[in-house]
Structure formats: C-alpha cells, structure tokens
Amino acid sequence: MVGVFFVVSIIMFILFNNVPGDRALNQVQSLRGKVSDEIFQRHYEEARERLGLDDPIPIRYVKWMGNLLQGNLGYSTFYKKDVIKVIGQPMVNTIIINIFATILALVITIPLGIHCAVKKFSKFDNTVQVLTIVGYSVPSYIIGLVFIFLFSVKLGWFPISGMNSPNFQGAGLEAVLDRMHYLALPVIVMTVASLGGMTRYVRAAMIDALRMDYIRTARAKGLKEKVVIYSHAWRNALLSVITLIIGWFMSIFMGSIIIEQIFQLNGIGKMYYTGLMNQDYDMALAIQMLYCVITLISNLITDLSYGIVDPRVRINK
Amino acid sequence: MSMLKRLFGKRDAELDIMQEEALQSPLRTVIKNFLENRLATGGLIVFLLIFLTVLIGPLFNPIDLSEKEETQINVAPGMKMLQVPDGLKGNVKQISTGSTFSVGVDNDGKVYVWGHTKITSKIDVAKLIPSKEELGKVVAVSAGFDHIMALNEDGKVICWGSDRMGQGKVPMEVSKKKDIVQIAAGYQISYALTGSGEVFCWGNENLNDVRLTKRNGNSNIAKISVANTTLMALTKDGEVRHLGSQKSEIANVPEDLGTVKDIATTADACVAVLEDNSMRIWGKANKSERDLPEVEGNIVSIFGGRYHLTALSDSGKVYSWGSNAKHQTEVPSKASGVTAIYGGGYQNYAVKDSGEIVTWGLKGYLLGSDELGRDVFSRILNGGRMTMTIGAIAVIISTIIGIIIGGVSGFFGGWVDIVLQRLTEIVSSLPFLPMAMILTSIIGNNLPEDAKIALIMIVLGVLSWPSLARLVRAQVLAEREKEFVTAANAMGVKRSSIVFKHIIPNVISVIIVSATLDFASCMLTESTLSFLGFGVKLPRPTWGNMLNGCVSSVVIQNYWWRWVFPAIMLSICVICINMVGDGLRDAIDPKSNER
Numbered sequence: 001m002v003g004v005f006f007v008v009s010i011i012m013f014i015l016f017n018n019v020p021g022d023r024a025l026n027q028v029q030s031l032r033g034k035v036s037d038e039i040f041q042r043h044y045e046e047a048r049e050r051l052g053l054d055d056p057i058p059i060r061y062v063k064w065m066g067n068l069l070q071g072n073l074g075y076s077t078f079y080k081k082d083v084i085k086v087i088g089q090p091m092v093n094t095i096i097i098n099i100f101a102t103i104l105a106l107v108i109t110i111p112l113g114i115h116c117a118v119k120k121f122s123k124f125d126n127t128v129q130v131l132t133i134v135g136y137s138v139p140s141y142i143i144g145l146v147f148i149f150l151f152s153v154k155l156g157w158f159p160i161s162g163m164n165s166p167n168f169q170g171a172g173l174e175a176v177l178d179r180m181h182y183l184a185l186p187v188i189v190m191t192v193a194s195l196g197g198m199t200r201y202v203r204a205a206m207i208d209a210l211r212m213d214y215i216r217t218a219r220a221k222g223l224k225e226k227v228v229i230y231s232h233a234w235r236n237a238l239l240s241v242i243t244l245i246i247g248w249f250m251s252i253f254m255g256s257i258i259i260e261q262i263f264q265l266n267g268i269g270k271m272y273y274t275g276l277m278n279q280d281y282d283m284a285l286a287i288q289m290l291y292c293v294i295t296l297i298s299n300l301i302t303d304l305s306y307g308i309v310d311p312r313v314r315i316n317k
Numbered sequence: 318m319s320m321l322k323r324l325f326g327k328r329d330a331e332l333d334i335m336q337e338e339a340l341q342s343p344l345r346t347v348i349k350n351f352l353e354n355r356l357a358t359g360g361l362i363v364f365l366l367i368f369l370t371v372l373i374g375p376l377f378n379p380i381d382l383s384e385k386e387e388t389q390i391n392v393a394p395g396m397k398m399l400q401v402p403d404g405l406k407g408n409v410k411q412i413s414t415g416s417t418f419s420v421g422v423d424n425d426g427k428v429y430v431w432g433h434t435k436i437t438s439k440i441d442v443a444k445l446i447p448s449k450e451e452l453g454k455v456v457a458v459s460a461g462f463d464h465i466m467a468l469n470e471d472g473k474v475i476c477w478g479s480d481r482m483g484q485g486k487v488p489m490e491v492s493k494k495k496d497i498v499q500i501a502a503g504y505q506i507s508y509a510l511t512g513s514g515e516v517f518c519w520g521n522e523n524l525n526d527v528r529l530t531k532r533n534g535n536s537n538i539a540k541i542s543v544a545n546t547t548l549m550a551l552t553k554d555g556e557v558r559h560l561g562s563q564k565s566e567i568a569n570v571p572e573d574l575g576t577v578k579d580i581a582t583t584a585d586a587c588v589a590v591l592e593d594n595s596m597r598i599w600g601k602a603n604k605s606e607r608d609l610p611e612v613e614g615n616i617v618s619i620f621g622g623r624y625h626l627t628a629l630s631d632s633g634k635v636y637s638w639g640s641n642a643k644h645q646t647e648v649p650s651k652a653s654g655v656t657a658i659y660g661g662g663y664q665n666y667a668v669k670d671s672g673e674i675v676t677w678g679l680k681g682y683l684l685g686s687d688e689l690g691r692d693v694f695s696r697i698l699n700g701g702r703m704t705m706t707i708g709a710i711a712v713i714i715s716t717i718i719g720i721i722i723g724g725v726s727g728f729f730g731g732w733v734d735i736v737l738q739r740l741t742e743i744v745s746s747l748p749f750l751p752m753a754m755i756l757t758s759i760i761g762n763n764l765p766e767d768a769k770i771a772l773i774m775i776v777l778g779v780l781s782w783p784s785l786a787r788l789v790r791a792q793v794l795a796e797r798e799k800e801f802v803t804a805a806n807a808m809g810v811k812r813s814s815i816v817f818k819h820i821i822p823n824v825i826s827v828i829i830v831s832a833t834l835d836f837a838s839c840m841l842t843e844s845t846l847s848f849l850g851f852g853v854k855l856p857r858p859t860w861g862n863m864l865n866g867c868v869s870s871v872v873i874q875n876y877w878w879r880w881v882f883p884a885i886m887l888s889i890c891v892i893c894i895n896m897v898g899d900g901l902r903d904a905i906d907p908k909s910n911e912r
Contacts, residue, residue, distance in 0.1 A: 008746065133895050134892055137837065145880055149874070149877070153870055250748075262868050288751055295746045295748050
C-alpha cells in the first residue's frame with residue numbers, strides 16, 4: 001500500500017523531471033535585460049542551487065518527496081501563488097459536487113437495480129438493460145451537451161455555465177440557493193452519466209445473491225418476500241456494491257474534470273486542466289499526486305469496509 | 318397432433334446416430350447463440366456498417382487539413398444550393414451566385430432566391446426580398462457574400478440582406494444616375510457601373526482594396542469583375558485595369574495582353590480572353606486554374622467562381638476548369654447546345670437553347686459545415702477512421718500486455734506472480750484520465766503530430782491492461798490444474814509453449830469479450846482526451862475534437878449540426894460495440910446469461 005504510493009511517486013517524479021523548460025531560468029526570467037549578464041548568470045546559478053537542479057537524482061527525489069509530505073506543493077506560475085493556497089476552495093467545490101452526484105446516483109440505482117434483479121427478464125428489466133447499455137456507452141460530455149441544449153437553451157431552467165450569478169451580492173440562504181441553482185445541472189449530468197454502469201452492477205450483484213441457497217431457505221421458512229430481499233439478499237450483495245460505490249466515487253472524481261470543464265466550474269479538475277494547458281506543471285503535478293493519493297486511500301477504505309460489512313472477511317483472522 | 322405424430326408416427330427415414338445426436342463445435346454454438354441475440358446481432362450489423370463507411374468513405378472523401386473557406390461558414394445541412402425554383406425554369410434572364418445562395422431573375426422581372434439563404438440567425442436573404450412595388454421590373458441581379466443587389470428597368474439599385482458594413486445603403490450619387498448598366502456585389506461591398514464608364518462602390522472599403530478615382534483609371538469602363546476583396550475592370554478600349562491601390566499578384570496585369578475581349582475573376586486570380594480566343598491567367602491562381610483549356614470556336618461568355626472558371630464557346634459547348642474540390646468543374650454530358658452560363662462561388666448554371674437549366678457544382682452540405690467552412694460529413698468520415706484506428710491499436714497493445722502479464726503471472730506463480738501482481742496494482746491505481754492527460758501533454762509537447770497520435774495509442778494501451786491481466790491470470794490459474802496441462806508437462810513441452818499454445822487458446826473467449834468491451838472504452842477515452850484538447854489536435858479531426866469547440870450556447874443552439882452529428886456517431890458506435898461485447902459474453906458463457 002505505502003510501497004505502491006512510493007512507486008507511483010517515483011513515476012510522478014520522473015514526469016516532473018521531464019517537464020519541458022528550465023525551471024531555474026523561468027524563475028529569473030524577469031531579471032533578464034534589467035541587470036548585466038554577469039549578475040543574471042549569478043542569479044541563475046543561485047536559482048539552480050535553490051531548486052537543487054544540480055543535485056544527483058536520488059537526493060532530488062528525497063527533497064521533492066520531503067517537500068510534498070510537508071505540504072509544500074510548489075509554486076503556480078499561472079496564479080502566481082503557492083499551489084497549496086490556490087487549490088483549497090476548488091477542492092471543496094469538487095468534493096461537494098461529487099458527494100451530491102454519488103448520493104443521487106445511489107438513491108436511484110440501488111432501488112432500480114434491486115427491482116430489476118427481483119423481476120429479472122421481465123419487460124421492465126429488459127428495457128432497463130438496454131437503457132443502461134446506452135447509459136454507460138454515451139460519454140458524459142455528450143450527455144452534458146444534450147442537457148445544456150434541453151434544460152438551459154430550450155427550457156431556460158438552469159444557467160449554462162459558471163458557479164454564481166454575475167455580480168451576485170446576496171448572503172446566507174440566498175447565496176446557497178444561487179449556488180445550488182448553478183450546480184444543479186452539472187450534478188444532474190454527472191448522476192445520469194453514472195446511472196447505467198451502477199444499475200448494471202447492483203443488478204448483477206443482487207442476482208448473484210438471490211441465487212444462493214440461504215435465500216431458498218429463507219423463503220422456505222416462510223419469511224416475507226420483503227425481508228428475504230432486503231435483509232437476506234441485499235446484505236450479501238452489499239459487499240460487492242461497496243467496492244462499486246467507492247470505485248465509482250473515484251471515477252466521478254476523475255470524470256469531474258470533463259464536467260467542470262464543460263460547465264466552467266471552479267473545481268479541482270478545472271484547475272488541473274488550466275494547469276496543464278498553461279504549462280503550469282507544479283500545479284498539475286500536485287493535483288495529479290492528489291488524485292493518486294485519493295485512489296490509494298479509496299482502495300484502503302474498500303479493503304477496510306469489507307471487514308465492516310462482512311464479518312467473514314477480517315484481516316488477521 | 319404433431320406431438321402425437323412425433324411420438325407414434327412413422328418416421329421418414331432412419332437417422333443415423335451422427336444426425337440424431339448431432340454434435341456442434343463450440344465455435345458454432347457460440348455463433349448460433351450470438352445470432353439468436355437480436356440486440357447483439359443488430360449492434361454488430363450497425364457497427365460493421367459504420368466501420369466500413371469510415372474505412373472506405375475517406376478514400377472518396379479525402380480531407381484537406383489546411384482547408385479554410387470563409388464563404389462557407391456554419392452552413393446548415395441541406396442539398397438545395399442548386400435547386401432552381403420552378404418559376405425560373407425556361408424563363409431565365411440572369412442568375413448570380415453569392416457565398417451559399419443564388420439569386421435569379423426571370424424575363425418578367427421577378428426575383429427568386431434559393432440555396433442556404435439563412436446566412437445568420439437573424440438574416441434570411443430569401444425572406445427579405447423587397448415587395449414587388451419596391452422592386453419594379455428587375456433586369457439584373459447580383460449576389461455577394463451576405464447581401465443581394467438588384468437593378469430594375471428604371472435604373473434603380475435595390476439592396477437587401479446584411480447591411481452591417483453599409484453595403485445595403487445606396488448612396489445618393491448612385492440613385493441619381495439613371496444609366497447604370499452593371500451591378501456587382503462582393504465581400505460586404507457593392508459596386509455599380511454606369512453607361513458612361515464610371516464605377517461607384519459602397520460598403521466595407523477597409524476590407525476591400527478598391528480605389529475609385531479618375532487618376533486610377535476609373536473612367537471609360539465597360540465591365541467590372543469582383544475578385545475576393547478587390548475589383549478588376551475592362552475598359553471600352555479592351556484594356557484590363559486593377560481598381561485598387563495595393564500591390565498584389567492580381568494587380569500585376571501582364572503588359573503584353575493586347576486587346577482583351579472579356580475578363581473573369583476567381584478569388585485571387587484574373588483571366589482575360591484575348592482577341593484570338595486564347596486566354597491568359599495571372600494572380601494567385603492554383604495549378605488547376607492555370608491549366609487553361611483549348612476552346613473550339615469563339616468564347617462568348619466566361620465567369621469565375623471561387624476557385625474555378627467556366628467558359629462558353631459559340632458552338633454551345635461549356636468548359637469548366639480549376640479546383641474540383643466541391644465538384645464544381647464536372648460539367649454534365651447533357652450540357653450541350655448551351656446559350657448562356659451563369660454562376661459563381663461553387664455553383665454553375667447553364668441554360669440550354671430548349672430553356673432547360675443544367676446545374677453542376679456544390680449542391681450543399683449533407684451534414685452542414687463548421688466554423689471554418691469545412692464539410693462536417695467528410696470530417697465525420699475521416700474523424701471516425703482516426704478514432705477507430707486509435708481505439709483499435711490501443712486495444713491491441715493493451716491486450717498483448719494483458720495476455721503476457723496475466724499468462725505469465727498465472728502460470729508461473731511464486732515470486733514472478735507477486736511482482737507482476739504488484740505491478741498490476743500500481744498501474745491500476747494510477748488515475749486513468751488525469752494520467753493520460755499529463756502523459757500526453759508532458760511527453761507529447763515537442764513531438765510532431767504523427768508521433769503524438771502514436772503516443773496517445775501507446776498511453777491508452779499501457780494504462781488499460783490491468784483488468785484484462787487479472788482476468789487472464791484467474792482463468793489461467795483455473796486451467797493450469799487441468800489434465801491436458803499435466804499431460805503436456807509430462808511430455809516435456811516447453812513451459813512457455815504450454816502457456817501460450819495450450820492454455821491461452823482455452824481462455825481466448827474471455828480475452829475476446831474483454832477486448833471488445835475495451836475497444837469501446839478506448840474509443841471513449843480517446844474522444845474524451847481529444848474533446849478536452851489533450852488528444853488529437855485540430856485541424857486533424859476525430860469525433861472527440863469535433864465537439865471541442867461546441868460547448869457554447871451559441872453553437873449549441875444555432876449551429877446544432879456541428880455537435881449533434883459527431884455526438885450521435887460516437888454514441889451509436891460505442892453503444893453497438895458494447896452490445897456486441899455483451900452478446901458475445903452471453904454467447905460464449907451461457908451461464909452468465911442467468912445473471
């Protein structure tokens with residue numbers, strides 16, 4: 001787990017070192033022309049010294065890693081600020097959007113998946129199956145375009161892009177409502193984009209659980225169908241659904257790069273995008289590292305949650 | 318009844334054991350199962366159709382990456398640019414073609430407009446035609462880039478269409494003149510020639526290189542001809558003049574022309590018809606425009622389109638030459654006995670002595686055109702080929718890596734397995750989309766375009782193998798314990814050939830299913846990357862980057878054809894591949910169907 005993190009960080013470090021351009025030169029670029037060549041050369045040497053560009057690779061790696069662990073993520077050349085100061089608010093925004101989208105998607109897909117599994121091969125189920133193939137085949141940005149066309153352009157219910165009304169001054173509840181109005185469409189698009197895959201997964205997990213012998217036993221005991229489905233089958237299907245939920249949370253975390261880009265939301269994905277587009281590689285690598293950490297943590301949570309949900313799987317049993 | 322018959326009825330013939338207990342090879346079972354699944358079969362057919370179209374289509378529709386045509390921007394889908402209205406047939410007095418629309422006048426002085434007439438979201442030159450009272454009896458018309466001019470028998474000039482640069486405001490000095498003989502509409506500019514040989518102009522004089530003073534030769538002019546943004550004139554003495562001030566190639570009129578009978582202009586070149594019926598061309602003409610045809614007989618009429626020229630000889634034969642990118646020089650065989658030719662832009666109209674109008678040239682754009690005037694249909698064909706090629710090669714790469722790593726790890730076990738498992742874990746814990754973005758932007762920064770495309774394939778392939786490797790490993794672990802492997806081991810077969818020759822063929826079904834589904838996801842990832850601007854860069858089209866410039870309310874609402882068609886193609890294609898993949902999985906493993 002930690003080992004994986006370090007290997008990933010080494011990959012990132014190699015990328016970091018292959019960033020085009022001389023970082024020391026970038027820092028002293030503004031001095032060029034203003035001072036004599038000699039002083040410029042001295043400043044340049046100092047910058048190289050400060051950035052440790054002349055050190056051997058392993059030492060540079062350790063220094064970089066140390067900085068990273070201390071929260072020193074580098075300097076954003078685009079925003080002219082330390083990266084750590086820039087990414088705070090976008091981070092919160094992204095997490096809010098993702099949590100809303102995940103909860104909404106779960107509220108829809110879990111009942112739908114269970115219903116389809118219980119009534120499998122019915123007309124309703126077959127229709128849903130076809131729709132889910134469509135759902136997970138159509139990329140989120142196409143869903144985004146269609147929804148903007150329908151709900152923003154044609155019906156005018158939601159704004160097309162942005163986080164707030166321009167020149168918005170209100171506070172308190174008013175501000176929250178305004179923000180919700182702007183975030184509604186992105187959240188809906190993200191939810192719709194994840195419906196297809198999640199429904200299929202819940203359905204498959206549930207069908208597997210319903211095939212088990214204990215379900216027959218439970219039915220034979222004369223338990224109510226509701227109890228059989230929700231208490232016996234669902235509890236067992238939950239194990240694989242948990243993996244799904246965390247995995248899905250991750251993937252929409254990454255997928256929000258697209259959504260934030262389409263709707264011009266001030267989120268972490270948009271930051272990543274602007275960072276890469278404007279050659280602000282400190283920013284991009286910091287966010288990339290963050291994505292890696294999030295992935296690893298979510299893997300860990302998945303493993304741990306197995307133990308919580310399923311008493312049979314316990315570490316060090 | 319049939320049941321009874323089957324039980325007790327006399328059989329037609331004795332079946333032998335092979336027929337009665339017919340065995341089917343696994344492959345045939347799979348095919349039968351697959352074909353029974355209507356959804357999957359339909360998906361396969363649709364996918365194959367799309368695949369063949371994008372494979373073969375680009376051969377007939379090659380793409381010009383540097384293509385840019387300002388007169389054909391954002392044209393809506395439709396094929397009506399050459400649809401001459403019925404009222405004009407057999408009764409043509411004159412036809413003139415502008416950018417995407419044509420205007421015609423019949424012998425009774427009635428004006429007709431057809432083609433892509435809705436040039437902006439507000440201006441529709443067909444709906445703006447002035448009333449009959451205002452127009453009077455029209456004798457000549459001329460269509461420009463975004464406006465139309467008409468001249469009636471009283472010598473009055475009327476303009477309609479866009480008036481943004483003042484091209485629609487006829488100046489006083491022109492409306493006072495009663496002897497106007499020729500009108501010509503250009504790129505946001507209008508010209509009028511009087512019988513005394515004087516030219517007037519109004520409109521966007523900043524964009525157009527026009528200087529109309531007596532000193533500059535603005536007198537005694539017999540005919541004017543509008544090039545892209547400048548004006549050429551023929552004097553009554555048969556001399557060609559450039560009525561502008563800038564030094565350009567077209568302004569550089571050859572000195573040894575002699576007496577000129579007629580002139581015609583394309584976008585940046587001018588053709589003069591000399592006394593002896595030979596032609597001379599100068600200006601920024603492309604190779605095919607310089608390729609002047611040998612005309613039999615006298616040239617009676619000549620006009621220039623945007624990048625082509627059409628001439629008529631007195632024997633009624635029509636010659637078209639120049640660029641043929643939009644089929645504008647393909648003269649139909651029935652164009653003989655022609656009495657008059659009209660056109661411009663990319664359209665040609667020939668009126669035969671029987672009154673029939675023969676047309677050739679650009680009919681329109683099946684799926685519209687985009688912000689640079691490029692044909693969306695041809696970009697979809699070429700973009701589809703790119704998207705599918707990248708998807709396919711990425712899948713091949715990831716499948717090969719997946720098979721090798723999964724196979725080796727599953728068969729050999731031990732520390733090899735542990736190391737490879739960790740490797741799989743590392744790669745699968747790299748966040749996919751951000752990783753692909755950062756790799757293509759950092760590594761691909763200084764690469765040439767073709768190498769960048771190869772890089773995208775490799776990045777996609779290298780990042781997407783872990784799931785297949787896990788699948789293969791699990792399958793190999795199961796197969797490894799079977800008897801035939803023990804037998805092969807006992808016979809001393811090499812271990813590597815046991816893995817790849819004995820075991821892998823038994824897990825091939827899993828691989829095929831996984832590769833099919835991966836193909837869909839690789840296509841999606843590629844188009845997502847291109848959509849975000851990290852994949853294939855413009856002007857090279859893919860289905861993803863065609864959607865790149867479309868996220869704005871103006872495009873979404875007014876130019877819907879620019880995003881709807883690529884989006885539909887991409888979605889249908891991915892849906893079909895996923896259906897085929899699902900169908901294959903069900904066909905190969907009937908047990909999975911019960912899920």
